Amino acid sequence: MKTIAIWGVASGLGATMAEYFHNHGFKVIGIARNPDKNARLAELGIQTISCDATVQHEVQAAVESLPTGSWVVSTMGSFRADVPVDYIGHRYLIDALESRGISRFLLVTSLGCGESWQYLSDGAKAAFGAAVREKSLAEAWLKSSKLDFTILRPGGLKDGAATGQAQLSQGTEVHGLINRIDVADLTRQLLERINSIGQTYQCVDPSLTY
Template sequence: MGWRETTNKVEELKTLCCQLISCDATQQLDVERAVAQLPQDTVVLSTMGSFRAEVPVDYIGHRYLTNALESKGIRRFLLVTSLRCGDSWVFLSERAKAGFGAAVREKTLAEAWLASSQLDYTILRPGGLKDGAITHSGELSQGIEVHGAITRSEVARLAQQILLSADPIGQIYQCIDPTVSYY
């Protein structure tokens, strides 16, 4: 991401947050310093991704974040990755593997690192992300092949639902919204 895009996003986030802590997630010391500022009872939700990034953050950023959270004793972590990560890789078409397979592999490594941690984690794999409002039609599923899209707002609603429940610890969910089309 270019400096201007990053600066604009940080400024926008500042208007939505009581406190904003930002860092370069590809730098271990930066991540450790950021996590050191968090209260012990913090619930962490990460949507980090490498879209257009010169240095992929999907794996290394989440590895540094997971390690820092473990060291600080912060337990609850919701990682948002993507459909076709982990065991759902087999459902990714050859064309998609060629186009964005490297990013999916990075996210898969992040999931594996988190799953081997001491954290109380949940992984959420949304389908194709679209801009749009909450629909209340998003569906969580596990262990089945799904295809589809979902709005970012609906993913946020489902993430909140997951975080408010104790049941999803150690679980992996996928989510799509049958009312949202790819196109």
């Protein structure tokens, strides 16, 4: 049974990821500052680790407890937090994974990161541009690491059943929405593809409307 460690499982996309991978036969280790916020983890019997990713020694301890062959996914993010986790938390995580010898890592950021910043509207930049810039720094740190990484930038996240219509793309301007469960499915597909290593993808679902 493959082990996958998912950071940010207390809510949102990370919570969806944890349940998705559990249902697909993976041994899931869920990591969050307060995993007890997600009662579903205990119901499913998912192992959890409490970790404040803005505290370096906590990140190092959490990573040390993972099997070396684990896949690692991070959905961590913080909107207007006093100490945003988006960059520093991922910097600590990436460094700890390198030291531990755990190489396969998929980072979930968002549309607008990196070179796609130019495609964000002025309104979006004003509303959540600071978080996007933090995530862009995390991407840059990851790209200069030794990890076998993949970066996934989803559009606006929604709850809902899988549509099977979500699309991956690279290097083009895209806008749109995507259900969290479809992001989880694309994450699994990308982790299973050797040719996704070192690549950055966007994903939206053209069947969804605002």
